[in-house]
Amino acid sequence: xxxxxxxxxxxxxxxxxxxxxxxxxxxxxxxxxxxxxxxxxxxxxxxxxxxxxxxxxxxxxxxxxx
Ligand SMILES: [Zn+2]
Numbered sequence: 001x002x003x004x005x006x007x008x009x010x011x012x013x014x015x016x017x018x019x020x021x022x023x024x025x026x027x028x029x030x031x032x033x034x035x036x037x038x039x040x041x042x043x044x045x046x047x048x049x050x051x052x053x054x055x056x057x058x059x060x061x062x063x064x065x066x
Pocket of ligand 1: 036
């Protein structure tokens with residue numbers, strides 16, 4: 001009896017923006033969504049920057065005299 005195993009460990013990448021899953025090795029490697037035409041690393045960095053800027057603004061405001 002031969003059992004065909006599905007490649008469960010096949011690399012895949014699911015886009016956080018649109019939910020599209022890609023099995024293209026280059027897409028997985030670069031975390032690139034072919035549907036959004038965006039790199040998720042860029043999106044994450046942009047989001048992190050907004051959070052960092054907000055935190056900086058909050059902490060800076062506390063230092064200012066009222
Ligand atoms: Zn996408």
